[in-house]
Amino acid sequence: MPLFKKRATGKPGEWYYCLEHKKVEEGPDCPGKDRFGPYASRQEAQAAMETARERNLQWENDPKWHDAPTGRAADED
Secondary structure (H helix, E strand, O other): OOOOOOOOOOOOOOEEEEOOOOEEEEOOOOOHHHEEEEEOOHHHHHOHHHHHHHHHHHHHOOHHHOOOOOOHHHHHO
């Protein structure tokens, strides 16, 4: 166990969505690995999970990010 707890980085006035506590927090309350942000406003932080869902959906449907088989090797199977 570390002797000193590493302080989360961030600035007061920045908003985060804490993935562990499932709530919006101002400033660096939780470690960076447990939060999304920073966001400019509380409202943006409250929408963090929906924003992530939308971005994931865009990524999943982006043909540039799929390893779909192309060429003859796929046709021979």
